[in-house]
Amino acid sequence: IDRVELPPFRAAIAAGVPAIMSAHIVVPALDPTPELPVTLSKTVMTDLIRKTLGFQGIIVTDDLEMGALKNVGEAAAGLRAIQAGADYLLFRFDESAQLEGHRLITEAVHSGSVSTARLDESVRRVVDAKRRFGILDGRRDQSAPDLAANGRTALELARGATTLLRNRGVLPLRGRILAVSPTNADISFFEGQATLGSVVAAKRADAVSESLSLHPTASEIDRVVSASRAADVVVVGTTNLFAYPEQVDLVRALAKEKAVAVVALRGPYDILSVPEIAAYLCAYDSREPSLTATAEVLLGERKPAGSLPAVVPGIFSIGAGMRDFA
Known part of the structure; x- marks a missing residue:
């Protein structure tokens, strides 16, 4: 994983990528907890992404209504994602799941299982991103995109x-x-x-x-x-x-x-x-x-120009890529 999967993340973080989306995949090599999706893993979301890789931007979950989290439930998954280290929760369709997630997170703050300091961290990251892209002071270009x-x-x-x-x-x-x-x-x-x-x-x-x-x-x-x-x-x-x-x-x-x-x-x-x-x-x-x-x-109209961003084990290394057809 360190040799194949993580180099693109390191490169993106070094280049200043503002956000990373978590996937609802189980990676025992990173967190051995049985059947624990990455989105709900503090070991990955906080220890790896924040501490080891040094990412300070926004971590947004993939859709919490996806089937991979059906055994957890959308609202409960939202709470657990916040506890793991997510800043931004994605609910695509179900308003009731959003409202239930809001209720569970509010109760967790009142009970102390989620600290206000933890929420403040996420709020600061979101506000910093809005400031960075000119959303807070109206600098963001609202004109129609040049498609x-x-x-x-x-x-x-x-x-x-x-x-x-x-x-x-x-x-x-x-x-x-x-x-x-x-x-x-x-x-x-x-x-x-x-x-x-x-x-x-x-x-x-x-x-x-x-x-x-x-x-x-x-x-x-x-x-x-x-x-x-x-x-x-x-x-x-x-x-x-x-x-x-x-x-x-x-x-x-x-x-x-x-x-x-x-x-x-x-x-x-x-x-x-x-x-x-x-x-x-x-x-x-x-x-x-x-x-x-x-x-x-x-069709030979252009020569290839790309380079492989990751290792293909046993066959190609990072940076591989032909510049001609021979």
């Missing part, structure tokens, strides 16, 4: 991040291309209909796009493998293969037919599940700026 300029910035950031880690003669993609990716509905709540396949197909007349679910069925895999027989090369967008073994089956089935390039659309660790693949690119994201930047590299 076109923001889109250009997002694309430039994505171009700088897209990381090529392996290429055994597959990239740039040539000939007839089959571009396979998860359906947009499976990987995005609000970002429109772009997929890796649709973006590649929009750039190349000889490219065909195929979409399938995060848990592709045997019939879906057969359909895509059949489509690959008319292609010269295949690119597959993957999403956290460790959680979706059916995607591993898909990649391996395609690799029996054609040369395959894999694009990791979330974390950079998918190659651990398919270490035999010939080409591997990390997009880190499935939204349109990242998909566009990735397609540019896949």
